[in-house]
Amino acid sequence: MSSGVALRLRTLQRHLGSPEGRGMEPGSSPLTTHVLDTASGLPAEGLCLRLSRLEDHGQQWTELRKSYTDPDGRCPGLLLPGQMKAGTYKLSFDTEGYWQKRGQESFYPYVEVVFTITNGTHKFHVPLLLSPWSYTTYRGS
16 A cells, blocks of 8 residues: 555544544534545545525425535534424535535535434534545434
């Protein structure tokens, strides 16, 4: 394995397994996300995302927040404590804009992750692993 590939792999493993990504301080946002650029093995800094909630009995998305990932690929404060309620939410990631800024062609112009929250008192973490040709997401902790 080349030293560049090994470095990217160690960086990716560090971010996936870091304590900062798994836990949140008391009083912090009940909903967080973390985006990793798996093509480079680095955090996806500056990626635009929008958080919306499905309203009006499933007919209308209401945008709650527009934000950008920080230098560590995180967007920790999507909602304020007490702001989350049970319902269906959507995180929309502007992947086309992210890859264009890097001069990289990509297949997916955006990624939408739709999820249901049944208990507004729990904390939720929605990671996104991103490459120009694929993405993976899961419910993190």
